[in-house]
Structure formats: structure tokens, C-alpha cells
Amino acid sequence: MNMHKFFLTIIIILAAFISPAFAQFPTGGAATPKALPGTAGDQTPKGTAKISGTILDSASAKGVEFASIALYNKTTGQAIDGTVADEKGKFSLTKIVNGDFKILISFIGYGNKTLDNIKLAKGQELDLGTIKLASNTKTLDEVTVTGQSALIEEKVDRLVYNAEKDIAAKGGDATDVLRKVPLLTVDLDGNVSLRGSQNIKVLINNKPSTIIASSVADALKQIPADQIKTVEVITSPSSKYDAEGSGGIINIITKKNSLQGLNLNVDSGVGNRGSMLSLNGSYRKGKAGFSLGGFGRGNYNTKTTTSLDQSSIVDNVTTLTNQTGTGSSKGLFGQYSLGFDYDLAKNQSITAGVRYGVRNMLSQQDLITKLFENGKQTSTSGRNVDTKNLSGTVDANIDYLHTFKPQQEWSVSTLYSRNDLTNNFDADILNSDNQIASRQRNLNKSINEEFTLQTDYQTPIKKNQLLEFGGKGIFRKVTSGYSYLLASPTGEYETEAGQPAGDLLYHQNIAAGYSSYTYTTKKRYTFKGGLRYEHTFIDASTKESGSLGVGNYGVLVPSVNASKTIKGATLKLGYNRRIQRPGLQQLNPNYNASNPQNITIGNPKLRPELTNNFEVGVSKNIKKTFVNATFFGRITNNAISQIRQPSDSISGAVVTTYQNIGKQHAYGTNLFANVAATTKINVGLFMNAFYSTLTGQTTGRDGLSREISNSGMNISGGIFSQATFKNGWGAQAFGFMQGNTIQLQGKQGGFGFYTLGVKKDFKNKKGSVGIAAENFLSKRYTIHTELNSDLFNQVNNVHLYNRGIRLTFSYKIGKMTMDAPKRKAKSVNNDDVKSEGGGQTQSGGAAPGGGTPK
Structure with missing residues (x-):
């Protein structure tokens, strides 16, 4: 294989895709957006009033970073402006026209909060002070218990099985869980099929493992069932995912906490x-x-x-x-x-x-x-x-x-x-x-x-x-080395004549x-x-026959x-x-x-x-x-x-x-x-x-x-x-x-x-x-x-x-x-080798950026 062609190809692809990204990056640190997707943005009429405040977790009294603040016209019900809170939970909305408004505050893991009857005069600066959001979880005897989700959830490109609710699989492995996931079939040897096809890719927390390349069935036996949170069956992967896996992708999400x-x-x-x-x-x-x-x-x-x-x-x-x-x-x-x-x-x-x-x-x-x-x-x-x-x-x-x-x-x-x-x-x-x-x-x-x-x-x-x-x-x-040896009942092993032996690279x-x-x-x-x-780019050869x-x-x-x-x-x-x-x-x-x-x-x-x-x-x-x-x-x-x-x-x-x-x-x-x-x-x-x-x-x-x-x-x-x-x-x-x-x-x-x-x-x-x-x-x-x-x-x-x-x-x-949840770094997702062998259920389609990131 001509290696310089490979490196040239990958450099061109990375440069073509990364350069526009850096061109859009803010130069002065992370900017607070003035308008959220779904709001009026730049079409909002400009005024001289201002609203500010601080959003805190009601239990820890810490700022809720990235909490969403949406400003609505109370008369028309239309969203006219919005922003997000900084790392201390502080926010501000400026250049607002005078009138009657209400504010909706929301963030994942917390209950929504609405502030009604907000009246602004021309040039007024309104400080809402401290606004506390309550977590939608309950703490019982020092153990955090979240509200029950549906056993099966359907999203725009996948089906999600909430395995953490499975009590019979405790003490088993991932095979015991996957048997219960709709669309999947697991035979008694542990081989997994999606809609009748074993040409699937199995990921663990959006990441591959080389063990999957040798045997999906054996790899699943290494994953404890009671550490699995959800199983995502991705039947129609987007272009973000590797092109591999003609039958689809199975993504096993293990339990984590913040x-x-x-x-x-x-x-x-x-x-x-x-x-x-x-x-x-x-x-x-x-x-x-x-x-x-x-x-x-x-x-x-x-x-x-x-x-x-x-x-x-x-x-x-x-x-x-x-x-x-x-x-x-x-x-x-x-x-x-x-x-x-x-x-x-x-x-x-x-x-x-x-x-x-x-x-x-x-x-x-x-x-x-x-x-x-x-x-x-x-x-x-x-x-x-x-x-x-x-x-x-x-x-x-x-x-x-x-x-x-x-x-x-x-x-x-x-x-x-x-x-x-x-x-x-x-x-x-x-x-x-x-x-x-x-x-x-x-x-x-x-x-x-x-x-x-x-x-x-x-x-x-x-x-x-x-x-x-x-x-x-x-x-x-x-690399793979293979050989056959033969021995008498009590003798030493020797290379068996007529049997294949060799090395694959x-x-x-x-x-x-x-x-x-x-x-x-x-x-x-x-x-x-x-x-x-x-x-x-492929370069395959054996020690005996040279290039294949x-x-x-x-x-x-x-x-x-x-x-x-x-x-x-x-x-x-x-x-x-x-x-x-x-x-x-x-x-x-x-x-x-x-x-x-x-x-x-x-x-x-x-x-x-x-x-x-x-x-x-x-x-x-x-x-x-x-x-x-x-x-x-x-x-x-x-x-x-x-x-x-x-x-x-x-x-x-x-x-x-x-x-x-x-x-x-x-x-x-x-x-x-x-x-x-x-x-x-x-x-x-x-x-x-x-x-x-x-x-x-x-x-x-x-x-x-x-x-x-x-x-x-x-x-x-x-x-x-x-x-x-x-x-x-x-x-x-x-x-x-x-x-x-x-x-x-x-x-x-x-x-x-x-x-x-x-x-x-x-x-x-x-x-x-x-x-x-x-x-x-x-x-x-x-x-x-x-x-x-x-x-x-x-x-x-x-x-x-x-x-x-x-x-x-x-x-x-x-x-x-x-602790308030934060976005963590994404990880590599290789789903490109053939192996042997959070939205709502009734949403009108995922919002931009929805689904599990790669």
C-alpha cells in the first residue's frame, strides 16, 4: 500500500472539515448566545429595558450552568428573546421593549419554572434576584432515585430499551439483557441479529472495542447485566456514524452518575x-x-x-x-x-x-x-x-x-x-x-x-x-500465525506434513x-x-505467498x-x-x-x-x-x-x-x-x-x-x-x-x-x-x-x-x-468491522442535535 497517499487523503479530509469549524469559533472565550433555537433571535424588536437574575440549584445552592431562559410576550404567547445562564447561574436579557412578559426557565434534570406577570417600563432594569430550580429526583435514605422512564422509548432514528429496570438479568451478562430488546434476536450461543442480520456493530458507551472484531457473542459475556443502563438499537444511523454495520448499530450504555x-x-x-x-x-x-x-x-x-x-x-x-x-x-x-x-x-x-x-x-x-x-x-x-x-x-x-x-x-x-x-x-x-x-x-x-x-x-x-x-x-x-503439529501417542510434536501453516499480515x-x-x-x-x-487502504500479505x-x-x-x-x-x-x-x-x-x-x-x-x-x-x-x-x-x-x-x-x-x-x-x-x-x-x-x-x-x-x-x-x-x-x-x-x-x-x-x-x-x-x-x-x-x-x-x-x-x-x-450535570467529552466510535456470529416516545421528531452523539 502507498502510505503517503493514505496520509494525504486523511489530511485533506480533516483540513476540509476542521477549517470551517475554527473559522466560526469565538475569539474571546465562550460567548453567551443572545437567542436560542426556536426564539425570534435577530428579528426581536429592540428596546432599552433589561432583565437579570441568578439561577441556583435548590438543594446545593450552586449555579445551574446552561439553564435556558426564554422570554415570552404575555399577550401573544410568542417567544421574543432568550439566553442561557453562565457557570455561576447568572443571566441577563438586554434591549427589551416595554410591555407585559413571562419567563420560562428549564434545564435537564430539573423541573421547569415559570415567572409570570413581569411588567417592564421603558429603560427599566429589573433584577429578579435568586431563582431556585428543584431537581426532579427524590433522595431517599441517601440513595438517589429518579422517576421511572418507559421500558421502551422510540426516537427519530433508534429504539431505546431501559435495561436498568430489568430485575431478572441481575447476576447475568449483556446477553441476558439483549434477548429482551425488541428488534433483536439472540440465539443460545449468544449470536445477535438485528432484523435477521448479524451484520451489526456493537458499541459500548458509543465506543468500539477490538474484542468485538473477533466475536460479539464472547464480548457480551464480559459485560455485567446490572451495569447496563440502556440499550439503543439504531436502525437508521446518520452519516455521523461509521458506514459499517449493514444491519444497524447496537449501543450499550452503562450506568454512570454525576x-x-x-x-x-x-x-x-x-x-x-x-x-x-x-x-x-x-x-x-x-x-x-x-x-x-x-x-x-x-x-x-x-x-x-x-x-x-x-x-x-x-x-x-x-x-x-x-x-x-x-x-x-x-x-x-x-x-x-x-x-x-x-x-x-x-x-x-x-x-x-x-x-x-x-x-x-x-x-x-x-x-x-x-x-x-x-x-x-x-x-x-x-x-x-x-x-x-x-x-x-x-x-x-x-x-x-x-x-x-x-x-x-x-x-x-x-x-x-x-x-x-x-x-x-x-x-x-x-x-x-x-x-x-x-x-x-x-x-x-x-x-x-x-x-x-x-x-x-x-x-x-x-x-x-x-x-x-x-x-x-x-x-x-x-496479524495471524497458524500451524498444525502431529505427534505419536508418547512422542514430541512435529510439523504435520500436508497441513497448511503460515502468517497473515x-x-x-x-x-x-x-x-x-x-x-x-x-x-x-x-x-x-x-x-x-x-x-x-488495504495491504494484505502472507509470509508464503506475498501480497494478496x-x-x-x-x-x-x-x-x-x-x-x-x-x-x-x-x-x-x-x-x-x-x-x-x-x-x-x-x-x-x-x-x-x-x-x-x-x-x-x-x-x-x-x-x-x-x-x-x-x-x-x-x-x-x-x-x-x-x-x-x-x-x-x-x-x-x-x-x-x-x-x-x-x-x-x-x-x-x-x-x-x-x-x-x-x-x-x-x-x-x-x-x-x-x-x-x-x-x-x-x-x-x-x-x-x-x-x-x-x-x-x-x-x-x-x-x-x-x-x-x-x-x-x-x-x-x-x-x-x-x-x-x-x-x-x-x-x-x-x-x-x-x-x-x-x-x-x-x-x-x-x-x-x-x-x-x-x-x-x-x-x-x-x-x-x-x-x-x-x-x-x-x-x-x-x-x-x-x-x-x-x-x-x-x-x-x-x-x-x-x-x-x-x-x-x-x-x-x-x-x-x-451535582448539576455537565456535558463531557465525546469519545471515538469505530463501528466499521463485520463480526461473527433521550427523547420522548411521542415527540414530533428530535430537535436539532438530538440523539446520542458520536
Whole structure:
């Protein structure tokens, strides 16, 4: 790759986007705006009167910085002027004409306050003195409790699930939470799909992690469920987000606080299939805040049984494979974090953090394989396999934010990530007498390193428009070494003849720039459009073959979102184009034959796939019921498809690899209803249904490539209910069913999952105990998969024994006091790699700048 071209491209993009931003920056420090979006601004008639005052927090007596002050003409009801308070809560409105007025004061986290009957004479200077705002939270026994939000909230471009209200997930991990989020499907292995697509990006607090690049399912096991505040499902991302993730983006927001003082939370749980312990502490004094957290989880007693019937045809010989297996797995997961934030000035802040994640998954499987050729049994063999899936992930970030006035801000973000991944197996190969005939070992060590530099700027235009733009550079390096070793029952390991070995070096650098524009009309139409360009530079090579010849490419990604409220119903339209780059496991050329009858190998020559997404949605509150219906279409070309072929070298085996040969079309609907049966009981129902058509290529019996296709319906749905009772008691139930999933060469069977949980809060509100059970009525679940082509047929049954029960305990230590919330520095958001595997619900569309910032 020509590196100077990459640096030149990124410099041009950053310069083009940053220069206009600096041109607009105030030169004398942060200016107090004279007019807020939505007010008359420069069209206000000028007079000689003046109004001033000071806004304080009623509890702490501190100034409420950035509180909004709007001046209304009492006769007409029109807003004629406005401003915001400074860091001490002081404000002033000047050049006001004489007349009768009222003032509305508001800020997030506080109740609104109206000052009525304000009369101004010509030239009068009116000092309103101290005005106190009351927090809309209540403090009970030194624990801050906010008013309950809706379990499900819908915003202009996303659906928000308020996970902090989930009591059954305590003691679990993020997988347990995501199972209950509408639009999402999580299988029993933890693989997540959005509207039937696993081509999604998972972010944690708007930030990526290199661990996601290797496995979303494994990464979710490292996130404790009771530390998750909300889960955002972004179905129509704006151009501010990376173009990656053809199915959409899932953003997991963990719990934070803006409280002063010291606190420590202890959470623990023990069960028949897993245990966990979590310690999270924070300290904040004045302008500085620190946080320290640790989470450990152990899984055990996870048993499976499998059966495989497979037939294949090679050189006119029909081979039938009959395989049975028993297995178990255990794992340790941990996540440790240290965070720091500091207010450099009243309008500037810096945040920094480092997070380390660890995953140690050990699995064992005993296989017995019988081979038949043309109807006659030719061999019986056994294989005892021990697999190690280990990883250590480090994420470190430093972020800076400068706020000039409400909605006008500039940020610079950096992120360094590294994931050391080990995926090895050791196998004892048994003969027909069940004795060890030989031993085999596969070593596969991978390292994924990333460094990201990003800058964003946004500014309001007039009173109802918002302009956003920015630039970004990602420097990514992936290395993977792989080899096969063979040994006698008692001898030393040596390189196995005829088996692939080598080293992959994969450089992927990305230069990106975007611009986004939001416009809101007086009739509450909201339009948000944007354009993003990303240029990818790739240099891929192996030690044995040299350069693989994967070319550079650029992509232009448009996005459009619109919303309108009509008679209480919110209508939404969305279109976006997305790119899906191949993930590490799809690129990795390691020849994984832990089960020699089902072999996988990656393809480092894969190109990205492009997807066009369309959606139309409507939501409405009907008395105590919130209803949402979304209809969507997804068209993907150059799709990365799994291709399965009989092995030329191993009798009866099927080899799976990846190629850019597919087309995928999906059209369907997502339905959701949330019923507030009483003030204490809430019930929700959801259903996802879509028709998918998949087209690709495979090799026929004549040895020639031919087109194949498959299509069918994919249906899933669920129900959940939660209730609160007197004396701190609460209960929650959840059930989910997934139907068959259509694949290019067959289908995968469905499954079910359900949980029930009960929790009791202590009288002092500082702790709780609970019990939760899952799949307690079923001994096991079976996933039945059927795959077929001209050259092979495969029937695979996997039986999972996942009946579980766990006890949980949590306790809070420390005394906290409320502090006015401040905007903190934004952070890097890489959502550009394919992985395996706060508005109101009835708003008329988000105001400019609404939604979660990147």
C-alpha cells in the first residue's frame, strides 16, 4: 500500500472539515448566545429595558450552568428573546421593549419554572434576584432515585430499551439483557441479529472495542447485566456514524452518575451454571471525577450433545458420515476499568480511561465418527478435542470537548485498542479399539491493533437547523500465525506434513469525512440528511505467498431520516446505505479442523459488501398502550456468504469458507406493544417477521460453478411482564421463540428461551437480594440444522442443557449528593468491522442535535 497517499487523503479530509469549524469559533472565550433555537433571535424588536437574575440549584445552592431562559410576550404567547445562564447561574436579557412578559426557565434534570406577570417600563432594569430550580429526583435514605422512564422509548432514528429496570438479568451478562430488546434476536450461543442480520456493530458507551472484531457473542459475556443502563438499537444511523454495520448499530450504555462524593457498589450472584462478582466505585470532588470497576464471571456445567448425519459425493463415490458427540465448556470472563474526567474550564472538559477485558473459554468434546462408502462401512474412529479460546483486550482513550454555546461544540477523540486472541485445540485421535493412535495440535495466535483519531464539530443555524461535520482516521493492523503439529501417542510434536501453516499480515487504514444537516419546520416536520465518504487502504500479505492483491476502495454513503407527528401518531421514514467489511474470523486463513468432518477456513481476499436499507415506521399511544410498527427492506449486493463444499482430501468432510458471491434481499415488519396494565404492572409483546431471498454460487456435480438460491419466512417473537409490589418486592417474566432461519444452503432450526425473576429491596434501599431461573421447565433445547447442495447433505442436531437458577445480592456503600450535570467529552466510535456470529416516545421528531452523539 502507498502510505503517503493514505496520509494525504486523511489530511485533506480533516483540513476540509476542521477549517470551517475554527473559522466560526469565538475569539474571546465562550460567548453567551443572545437567542436560542426556536426564539425570534435577530428579528426581536429592540428596546432599552433589561432583565437579570441568578439561577441556583435548590438543594446545593450552586449555579445551574446552561439553564435556558426564554422570554415570552404575555399577550401573544410568542417567544421574543432568550439566553442561557453562565457557570455561576447568572443571566441577563438586554434591549427589551416595554410591555407585559413571562419567563420560562428549564434545564435537564430539573423541573421547569415559570415567572409570570413581569411588567417592564421603558429603560427599566429589573433584577429578579435568586431563582431556585428543584431537581426532579427524590433522595431517599441517601440513595438517589429518579422517576421511572418507559421500558421502551422510540426516537427519530433508534429504539431505546431501559435495561436498568430489568430485575431478572441481575447476576447475568449483556446477553441476558439483549434477548429482551425488541428488534433483536439472540440465539443460545449468544449470536445477535438485528432484523435477521448479524451484520451489526456493537458499541459500548458509543465506543468500539477490538474484542468485538473477533466475536460479539464472547464480548457480551464480559459485560455485567446490572451495569447496563440502556440499550439503543439504531436502525437508521446518520452519516455521523461509521458506514459499517449493514444491519444497524447496537449501543450499550452503562450506568454512570454525576454525583459528588464516594460510593461503592457490590454485586454478586451464584447459580448452578455460573457465578459472578462485581465491584464498582467512583469518587467525585469538584471538577474531577474518578471511577474504578472490576467484574468477574465464571460459567460451568454447560453441557451439549450432538449428532451429525452427512453425505457427500466426490469422484462418483458417495460417503456417508455418522457422528455423535458429547461436550462441556467452562469459562472465566473479566472486565476491569479505570476512568478519569476533569473540567478544564466552564466550557471545556477532558476524559480519559483504560479498560482491560479477559476471556478464558475452555471446551471439551468427545466425537465418534463412522464412515460408509457406497453403502459399506469403511472406518470407525474417535476424537477427543480440547479447545482453548483466550483473549486479552486493552482499550485506552483520551477525549476533549469544547462547548461554545448550546448545540455548538467541537471535540477531538483518540482511541488505542489491542486484542490478543488465541484459538488453539489439542486432539487425541483414537483407533477402532478406542486407543490413542496419534495426537494433533492446531496453534492460532492473532493480534488486532487499532489507533483512531477523530474530530467533530456541530453548530446551530438560525433557530431550527443544525449542521454537523467531522473527519476520522483509523489505522488497523491484524496479524495471524497458524500451524498444525502431529505427534505419536508418547512422542514430541512435529510439523504435520500436508497441513497448511503460515502468517497473515493485514493492514487496513480508513480515512473518512462526513456532513449532516437537520431541519425542523414550524409544523413539526423533522428532516435529517447526511453524506459520508470513506476510503479504505488495504495491504494484505502472507509470509508464503506475498501480497494478496486486495485493492483499495472508496464508498459514498448517504442517509436520510424524516419524522412527523399527526394526531398523536409519530411517522418515520428512513433510508441509508451501509458498508460491511469482513471481520477477523472471516479473513483468517487458519485451517480449523477441530472437527475434521466440519472444517472452516477464512478468506483474506474478501471484499466489503454494500447494503441499501429502507424503513417506514409509525408509533402511537392508545390510552395505556404504546404501539409501534415498522416495515423495512434490505438489499445487499456482493454479500459475504458461507460456501460449503466436500473436502477433496478428507473422506466425508465438508469445508466451509467465505466468498463475495451472494445477493441478499429481506422485506418484513417489526411489531411491538407495551401495555401499562396498572401503575405497578407492565406487559410487552413483540414480533419480528421478514421474508428473505438469498442467491449465491456453488460447484455442481459437473465441476462447474452454478447459481443457487433459497428463500423463506423468518419469524420470532416474545412476551415480557414486570410488576412491583409493596415492601420492596418485584417480579419479572420473559419468554422468547425463534422460528427457522433461512440460509443459502438450507435452514437452521428454531429455539425457545424463558426466565422468571423475583427481587426484594432492603428497607434502607441500599441493597437487594433476588432469585432468577431460566428454562426451568425444560431439560434441554435442540437446534436442528439442515444443509444441502448437489454434492452434500447435512443434518446436524445440537442439544443444549441450559436449565439454570441463580441467587443474587447487591449492596451500596457511600453517601452521595447531587451535582448539576455537565456535558463531557465525546469519545471515538469505530463501528466499521463485520463480526461473527433521550427523547420522548411521542415527540414530533428530535430537535436539532438530538440523539446520542458520536
